[in-house]
Amino acid sequence: MLALFLAALAFGVRAPNGVAELAEELSDRGILVRVGDADLDVLAAGGTRIVPVSDAPEVARALAQTDPEVLGRALDSGGFAGLLVDGRERGSLDADATLEARLRAYGFVPSLRGVYLAPAAALYLRAEHPQVRGPVGEAAARVARAIVAGQSPPRVTLFPEPLRRIGSVEVMVLLRRGGRPRLWRSARGSSIARALTTAAIVARQRWQEREQAMGGPIDRALPRMDVEVSLLLDDGSLGSRRPAFLDRVITERHGVAYERTGAWRYLLPAATRRAGEGSAIRAYAQLFEDSGLPPDSLQRADLRLYRLVMRRVGLSPAPRPPIAIPSEPLDGGAGVDADSR
Numbered sequence: 001m002l003a004l005f006l007a008a009l010a011f012g013v014r015a016p017n018g019v020a021e022l023a024e025e026l027s028d029r030g031i032l033v034r035v036g037d038a039d040l041d042v043l044a045a046g047g048t049r050i051v052p053v054s055d056a057p058e059v060a061r062a063l064a065q066t067d068p069e070v071l072g073r074a075l076d077s078g079g080f081a082g083l084l085v086d087g088r089e090r091g092s093l094d095a096d097a098t099l100e101a102r103l104r105a106y107g108f109v110p111s112l113r114g115v116y117l118a119p120a121a122a123l124y125l126r127a128e129h130p131q132v133r134g135p136v137g138e139a140a141a142r143v144a145r146a147i148v149a150g151q152s153p154p155r156v157t158l159f160p161e162p163l164r165r166i167g168s169v170e171v172m173v174l175l176r177r178g179g180r181p182r183l184w185r186s187a188r189g190s191s192i193a194r195a196l197t198t199a200a201i202v203a204r205q206r207w208q209e210r211e212q213a214m215g216g217p218i219d220r221a222l223p224r225m226d227v228e229v230s231l232l233l234d235d236g237s238l239g240s241r242r243p244a245f246l247d248r249v250i251t252e253r254h255g256v257a258y259e260r261t262g263a264w265r266y267l268l269p270a271a272t273r274r275a276g277e278g279s280a281i282r283a284y285a286q287l288f289e290d291s292g293l294p295p296d297s298l299q300r301a302d303l304r305l306y307r308l309v310m311r312r313v314g315l316s317p318a319p320r321p322p323i324a325i326p327s328e329p330l331d332g333g334a335g336v337d338a339d340s341r
């Protein structure tokens with residue numbers, strides 16, 4: 001792909017700056033709708049065709065609205081795999097901003113999955129994130145509470161179908177008391193049920209390992225804590241490590257994250273805002289330090305930097321109202337692989 005990209009340049013086709021790495025991502029992607037200037041078309045490679053949004057009127061109408069499900073249906077009905085969105089024209093993350101404005105601002109749109117974010121443009125593919133809510137989400141949270149409490153996990157076949165559905169996911173189990181996170185663990189698995197089970201088991205084990213620092217046995221603390229179950233969603237690898245770009249693409253909805261040799265570490269969105277105080281660079285420095293890396297590891301070639309979003313699946317509230325407590329340590333940020341246990 002990169003050879004084709006360079007050949008196009010050699011024949012005088014002008015391409016925007018900051019897209020060489022993005023060009024490598026645009027192979028075998030099917031049909032993509034281009035939102036922005038035509039100079040992005042040079043990035044098309046084998047197995048990928050880029051069409052202007054003017055040739056996809058249903059998608060254009062959806063982009064002018066605010067409902068991500070409408071956009072998802074428009075892409076599906078037109079047979080489009082996703083969008084190539086020009087990032088050189090500033091968009092908007094205001095609450096009433098259109099989907100096009102949000103995407104131009106590198107915002108999160110639930111019907112899409114950010115794949116690669118470059119200064120000139122971003123690649124988004126159609127994504128069907130698991131839609132788990134209502135009674136099924138509440139059931140997931142109750143199961144997580146029971147496992148953290150020490151009960152044996154139920155067989156996967158006993159989970160509701162949406163939780164058993166096969167698909168690579170990362171699930172986080174978070175324990176919260178008095179509105180403050182106390183401990184969380186996440187796990188990747190081939191279904192929500194499998195990942196949830198592993199995350200809840202590891203959360204209990206981690207509390208027991210640090211019982212004295214956490215303020216006592218988990219069995220005594222758990223009745224006073226909420227248990228939340230959330231999906232952690234990868235929303236795009238970062239194609240530049242320049243401070244201005246990172247500050248732009250790490251929005252209020254995003255946490256900072258990196259992957260190295262199959263292990264991943266992250267700060268949740270709230271922790272990213274707290275640690276960064278408006279700076280993604282500071283947030284990454286805190287994440288590196290927490291993970292045992294030098295705080296200035298941003299330029300390391302062995303790290304894939306990406307951003308994540310958190311979508312809550314369900315909540316099991318504390319059986320009785322929480323009581324006021326003094327400041328206590330937090331623990332979290334590590335992930336495990338459910339299907340490798």
